[in-house]
């Protein structure tokens with residue numbers, strides 16, 4: 038494992054909290070995510086800084102006043118040099134005003150680093166991250182995040198709290214929408230792509246600093262309840278939860294965010310093992326860590342810190358460089374240094390990477406936003422084209438009985454049903470920058486209803502019956518700030534009227550397109566659900582329109598898999614569109630009408646119902662696997678297998694996988710090998726296949742997953758065309774962290790190998806590794 042020179046310095050400082058530093062911070066030290074030049078400048082600047090100014094760099098203040106939470110106006114602190122960063126501010130005038138205070142009025146003129154959650158686009162909103170992962174196309178994801186970075190930078194945001202790389206095995210957890218799903222290999226590819234998209238190969242005045250979050254284990258919250266404790270044994274941390282984080286770190290991510298929850302009884306934001314032993318010592322990370330919002334203060338809430346001073350002490354010594362929003366460092370750190378509880382040299386090591394980031398981002402040379410450019414950059418038309426392409430690439434066709442799709446553009450009578458069909462508010466999903474904190478989005482999203490309309494002749498009759506909005510059951514902080522009111526549930530009479538209208542529209546149509554799922558605020562932070570049902574009266578509406586006998590296509594807009602057992606048997610076609618973004622409605626119509634052949638695949642195992650969770654394909658074999666006749670691992674009342682497996686997705690064409698071949702069937706544990714497989718388009722139209730490679734180690738020092746993804750490629754094939762795809766098979770694919778050996782190993786063993794279209798692929802080979 039990589040151990041950097043800076044880490045050696047850091048270790049020395051940790052050992053001498055109260056004493057003087059034994060190691061100088063040399064300019065020749067390894068650069069990490071930041072340049073040697075930035076290091077030199079940062080060290081020079083650091084020498085001029087007072088204790089309060091150093092602590093100031095570790096303070097991130099809220100740029101808006103949040104009732105009951107962040108109330109300090111940052112102006113005075115900025116002038117005193119006591120604000121290193123500001124978050125939750127997108128008003129460019131205000132950004133410039135505060136930056137002027139820092140650059141012109143503070144003693145050392147150190148610019149502020151402005152951070153915001155640019156998660157899936159700025160004005161042009163790309164599909165939500167779970168959707169992007171469904172594209173199985175890291176290149177396009179990188180392009181999208183690069184585009185978002187250009188927008189963000191032009192609008193004064195230099196730091197994004199992206200990517201969220203938390204593995205999620207439980208759809209009840211609302212934040213599953215913000216990540217890449219359940220798989221560490223796919224998750225690592227998407228993590229890498231996003232870091233490169235935002236930062237480029239190296240940070241520059243054009244790029245945006247990435248922040249990998251939420252370090253770590255946040256997705257394993259007990260019961261899927263957001264913020265609840267995670268209990269994750271070290272082998273699972275290493276083999277599953279930490280892998281995408283490490284991939285992001287290796288891609289050069291300059292910052293990490295520590296998570297909110299308790300990890301194995303130690304809050305992640307005060308967890309020395311995570312933030313220092315793993316991140317700095319094992320991986321050699323040389324960037325900086327920001328806590329999640331208020332998480333340093335919350336060390337008290339967890340019952341981990343005695344008081345605010347103890348929280349500051351535990352946060353900083355665990356390895357949190359910057360305190361997001363809680364002001365705990367501002368109020369307590371200087372005293373801790375003066376009292377000798379934290380050495381100034383250690384403090385210096387925590388300040389340094391923040392200054393380095395500011396230098397590499399070019400903030401000292403160009404601290405201000407050019408207000409005259411912002412609107413033109415944010416309105417670039419190529420963003421909409423990219424958005425539409427990526428959205429369509431992200432959609433997963435789950436069912437298509439009797440080739441009901443693609444639809445004809447000659448259709449004359451279409452009924453579009455459901456509360457999400459024409460909702461501009463939901464199609465972009467959560468975390469829309471301009472939509473947050475009251476700025477008001479200028480993105481003009483295209484709904485599915487509008488997208489369908491755009492595809493059909495002017496005289497086609499397209500009837501919209503929306504139905505009541507599924508109750509917004511979480512009138513949380515963001516909803517309150519955005520002025521949303523909880524929706525009262527419909528009365529029995531209203532329900533009857535809506536059902537009658539839907540039935541009538543369906544009866545008068547040639548086809549019904551039901552657009553259903555969850556409102557955008559039902560997924561995301563603090564939006565866990567105990568059931569995965571279609572909320573509100575959507576299920577009733579769906580059953581009513583299907584009862585007319587008309588063909589029904591269900592388009593899902595949602596941030597998590599839902600319980601669609603009924604639909605999976607009674608509805609002709611199901612298209613998972615997730616929250617597809619600004620051009621989402623056009624992209625849905627592109628797929629429905631066959632202008633795009635769907636090629637997205639599930640990045641999660643689709644549960645039948647909430648009671649199946651947590652559910653994931655890469656589980657271990659049980660004592661009595663499910664297909665045995667008697668004492669098996671199964672439920673009495675439902676099939677315990679997923680409704681749709683990980684990696685699944687249909688196409689308007691079909692593919693054949695053949696000739697699965699290994700260059701060597703016996704390989705040394707240190708060797709690299711190569712797998713090849715032929716993929717043929719056996720249908721009549723061009724389409725995209727996602728070739729997936731899985732392995733299983735049959736025995737060893739630990740039980741290994743029944744299947745584990747170790748390679749994938751998305752390819753376009755013309756009808757009849759065959760491509761031979763190759764995949765590396767070496768240390769990266771075969772190694773695992775052995776709980777008994779307590780290290781990363783590739784073991785001599787026998788392996789199964791599969792290639793195919795999803796995690797149930799049957800094309801099989803075996804190979805062997807030898808010492």
Ligand code: NOJ
Pocket residue numbers: 124154198250329330562
């Ligand atoms: C809290 C969320 O957990 C985190 O994902 C986000 O980046 C911060 N707030 C800042 O908005």
